Amino acid sequence: MVDTALYFSFTALYIALLGWGLFLYRNRINQSFAYFLLVVTLGLIYDNGLLATGIFIGEGSTLETLNLWRFLGHAFFTPTLVLFALGIGRHAELQWAKKSVTLYSFLLITIALILYELTEITHQTLQPVVEYGVLRYTLVGGSSGPPIMVLIVTFILLLVSISLFRHTKWSVMMLGVILMMLGSAMPLPIESGAVTNTFELIFMTALFMTMSKFLPKEAG
Template sequence: MNTFIYFFLAFGYLCLLIWGLILSKKSVLNLTNVLLLVIIGLIYDNFIIAIGRFIGEGNLLQGLSYGRFLLHALFTPTLILFAWRICFKLGLPWAKQTYWKVIFSFLTIGLILYELLTSVIGLKLRSKEEHGLLTYERIDSASPVMVIFVTLVLLIVGIILMKKFHFSWLFIGTTVMIVGSLLARWITHIPIMNGLEFLLILSLLLTRQFQVRESEKLN
């Protein structure tokens, strides 16, 4: 059952990627397109988990699994730049200030470096067979610092968009992610967090779509 869920999520992310590419066709060189990198990383992550038991335990699956953690460290912090750029494109005065551009940029770079140093370099994995899945997971526990910062930024921007434009999807997506992460501590037999990640990315794409439409109105 879980294998099917991960295949379904990988396919779902592929559909979201296509949607994201369509939204970005008129502005290829745009920082909001970092969201596409995050989606690519999630396609890879869910697909590798789905095919793990077909590959079998060994160096191949272990090597492919390293890629999951590397892409997470490289791409997920860029959602901070995505959030800032959305505000910039929507014409919010504070987002146009150089000060905030520098802050968001340095925060993103800092979190990427932090993840690489603490979560990727020296990463040790062990095989894990559970609920019909064969994966390689980290031996030690992952630091929540990066995820906390990214979630906090998305939540704040979600509140700003809700108050300024009456657009609620980013706030809803982030809030559901936060609440769901608490529930996931008790429900472990189904991949709740992966499903919640999908809903969050969906809310980010809805935010991107809203920004594109608002920008077209201004032009």
């Protein structure tokens, strides 16, 4: 039940991050691609909340449907981090981020990743899994190997964070991305399925810190 408690904790912390983001929305410029980060955070609140409560809901059609929506949310929301990166680049006055070709390229990449992920979901089935006291449904029957969508999103965030560091010396976003990559790639000798989520929380916190750093205040 340790993992269940951790997922409850993650849910609460993501709610706090969302509150921070809404505060920024009220007090900073409120027309920005950077606010797609709030959409991703909503998905993570749902994701961690469902992982925390799955054992109490119990195996069956209800939990299966709720998990399907978890994967659909992941498909729709996670690719929008590409647009978040574009928004941060624009607010940081990075020249490449201001070009029209960059805007259209990032929009196309986001749409393509959403469609790809939705296609992957339709070719898989949901099966119940109990791991470290956590009951969830997982997708099986898809293509083997690392998740392509997540790899592409992470690579774009890494490139943007490096550009941000080179031009502004802001290293928080870059360190957050690198830590998440290391946490996902390195097997750790810990009996828990929530370890990756810990690195994900650190990563998201770094993105919120970056948004707070570069979102300008409304004029007047």
